[in-house]
Each structure stands twice: as structure tokens, then as C-alpha cells.
Amino acid sequence: MSSVFGIVGSVEIEVAGETLVLLAKKAVLWPRERMLVIADIHFGKAAAFRASGIPVPRGTTTENLDALDDLIDVTGADHVLFLGDFLHARAAHASSTQAAMLAWRRRRCELTLTLVRGNHDKHAGDPAAALGIDLVDEPWTVGPFAFCHHPDLAADAYILAGHVHPAYVLQTRFDALRLPCFVVGPSRMILPSFGAFTGGYTVRAEAGERIFVSSGEAVHGVR
Template identity: 65%
Template sequence: MKEAAANGGKAIELAGEQVALLPQKALYWPRARMLVVADIHFGKAASFRALGVPVPRGTTSENLAGLDALLAAHDTGHILFLGDFLHARAAHASATLQAMLAWRERHPTLALTLVRGNHDRHAGDPSRLLRIDLVDEPHRIGPFAFCHHPDLPDEQVGDGYVLAGHVHPVYRLAGRRESLRLPCFAVGVRRAILPSFGAFTGGHPVEPGPGERFFLVADDDIHSISL
């Protein structure tokens, strides 16, 4: 894995390909003009409200605005979602769908692919009107095996370098009197786990495994840390 500077993120080499880890919690593959996004969880806040939990509105709009910002900053022909596009069946609510359809109409030529995750299986597939190609993991493109779960058996992923989500990784930076949890990319020899892109999705504390490096998302920058 070779690392270099990148405009708007941290450029690293994975499986012989140059990619950029972005502070917007996405990965950009320039040669394929592809953005890779994990765990956007559309409709999660609506699902909580359906259960009577008073949570803020506007997370769908925030997610869509985040995608628009990425598209404005990077030459993109394809967004690939690493699972958990929808959080639950409540994500099919009319208001959520109409917001996503309006976004789709603004980007009619953009290719969209969803690698189904565990939440997608419960929520059901997105509306056909969104024109999203639906695939199961592992989804191979070039040297990469695009997955939702990071720990599929070797016989399934073969020699592909795994790009996955599911974990929502965050790393805890601890000082003498306070600590801070930051989203992170966990990059290893055979796989990389992306942070959760979606608003209102939380995070799971992780520790590095053998040969794994962490890249922390802090404000508008990516910081590699030595552990």
C-alpha cells in the first residue's frame, strides 16, 4: 500500500490502483470515475420516529446534500453504495422517496449500484424509479471486491481486495482528561473498511488489527495515525 498527498483527501494505492480517502467519509477511485459510499441508511430517523422516538428531521436532505457536494468536487460517473442504503421499511415513506427521486432527476446520467447489505434485506429494495443496479456481495470490478460485510470467506472474495462497510468504524483518541471519537477508514493488507456516510448513523469503536492502518476523519481533513 503506497501513500501520497491528495487534493481534498488522502491518496493511497490499493491493489495497484490510486484511490482517495475523502473527509466526507467516502472513497474516490479516479480511474473508474467512481465514488464509493458505505452505510448511508436512508430513512433511519423516520424509522425511529415511527417507533415514537423523537429524533431530528432532515437527515435525508443532509445525506443527499452530502452526495451533491461530493459530485461537485469529483469527476464522477458512478456511485457505488456498500450496503445499507435503506435502514428499514419506513424508508419507503412518501416524503423520503420523493426527496430521493428529486435528487435522482438532477443526476439522470449518473450510474448507481447498490451492494445489498443486512438492512437492505429487511427494508426491501429501493424503488425502481431510482434506477439503481442491485447486486449481491462480493461484487467484483477490477481488482476490488465490493462488499457490505468485511469478513466474507476467502473462497467468496477470491483474490479481490475488499472494500466494505457495515462496521461504522470510529477510533477513540484519549487524552488525560478527555477523549474524542472520530470516524475512520481502517485499511489493511486485504481489505479496507469505510466509515458510515449517513447522518444519524453512529459509530462502533475499533482497534487496529495486524498490518492495519487507520485514517481519521477530522473536520475537513484526513489524518493517518501510527499505532
């Protein structure tokens, strides 16, 4: 489905009196605020595994930054809001990871960046000050929305959160496919994990919830 905002593969929904756009690249656009909302990017996760002696591929930081660039260019967003777990662990402060992030920030110096601290951020420590990220604690309320990392937090607004890394299984008699998904309920939305190399947790729709899966090319409502 194409959005009236011209973003191919996206789906628009009405939440708390506002239009939100679910993007195939696993993020949400709030058009009125030109805000791109991203959950669980987990910079430095692969570096943390390598620091523990586990051989995993390199390049996930660059992959995450390239994906961010693509979304910013497509949406025209001027504010990127991270719903926690920006850094995976203290190993994310490694010089190579930091250098890539700082180079990206210099190219995107006009952006407003906000991080709602998540559980991994508390262990990893705050991002480098040179990245110019505004740091806030959950819930962080803007208009009708409470931006959180944890979806079960109490808030007097509609919650947008991450933490769970939700995925949904599409199944036929002969095959099954597991895809990242958005979980949209009456009082909260849980976003899929944005980061490369982050995995997912299989969920089912609870009462009143809708599930939207992303194939990477398009978003599809399945429940």
C-alpha cells in the same frame, strides 16, 4: 493534506495496485473509474425511529443528499457505488423520504448508481425502481476489488466494505475525541458510515492495519 487530485483534506493510498483517495466526507474515490464508494448511508433511519414513536430530528435525508451532491461535484465522479444499507428499514419507503430521493435522482439522472445489498436492505426491500439503481449481491468484483457490505466475506480480491461503522478514539492525558475512520488492512478496507444519524463502533488497529480518521475537514493517518 491536499490530494494531487485537488481535493482538499483527502489522503491518497495505494491498494491492490490502484490509487484510492480517502475523502474527509467519509467516502472513497477510485479515480481511474471515476467511482465514488459510500458505505451505510441508511436512508430513512430517522423516519424509522419516528414511526416507532421515538422523537428524533427531521432532515437527515436532505442532509445525506446534500453531502452526496457536494462529493459528486468535488470529485467529478460519474458512478456512485453504495456498499449496502442504502435503506434502513421499511419505513424508509415513506412518501416524504421517497419524494426527496426521486427529486435528487431527476437532478442527477446522468449518474450510474449501484447498490451492493446489505443486511438492512434485505429487511427494507429494494429501493424504488424509479431511482434507477443497479442492484447486485456481494461480493461484486470490479478489477482488483471486491465490493461488499460485510468485511469478513471471503473473496478472491481486495475487499472494500462497510457494515461496522468504524470509529477511533484519539486520546490525551486530559481529553478524548471519537472520530469516524477508515480501517485499511492488507486484504480489506472498512469504510466509515456515510449517513447522518448512524453512530459508530469503536475499533482498534489489528496487525497490519492502518487507521485514518476524518475530522469532517481532513483525513489524518493515526496508526
